[in-house]
Amino acid sequence: MLKVNEIFETIQGEGVFTGVPSVFLRLQGCPVGCAWCDTKHTWEVNLDQQTSLESIRDKRTESDSWCQVPTGTIVEECQQRYTAKHVVITGGEPCIYDLREITARFEKSGFTCQIETSGTFDVVTSDRTWVTVSPKLDMKGGLDIKAQAMSRANEIKYPVGTQKDIDNLEALLQEFDVRQDVIVGLQPISQRRRATELCIESCIKNNWRLSVQTHKYLQIA
């Protein structure tokens, strides 16, 4: 069973899978506490906000309502309602849940899976799941980055506003073991010009990638 805040189909706007039609499965609950979080409505699991799958399916605006759904039902829902064959499990912080069953079920049904996580919990998924870690350091929730999450990452996506962010990322890459083939993507914060220039310089210097948030330019969800 998972607590689902939202489920919808769109185009993945950032990172390695940019442009890929995807079903986004947004799970409820996150203790990380990022000040700039744009999904604060997913933080708390309020029992009085529990609702039905039908209401979640029809959701048109952000809210803290959620439904508890068996993993098999989620997969059937995606098979019946959507054409995308890539599923992005996000939050909230999806890694507060054991995601082995849902990712294995999706894969068995012909989907590929991607997890977007803050790196503050162990990542418990199928082996084939693509793991995108966007490490959240020194947030209000007081959680540390987990070595297991960093070593499991296929992709590390890091928002950059100033040189300090690049320094923090370099320190993280020194501190933790990461896969040799990990893809590091820098994301200019709020598409600011100086941040973009800094990202491009650092990408060229380190052979990293620029992760442009295309959905923000296109103004899609």
Ligand code: SF4
């Ligand atoms: S980890 Fe994600 S959902 Fe949680 S507070 Fe940070 S940005 Fe928001």
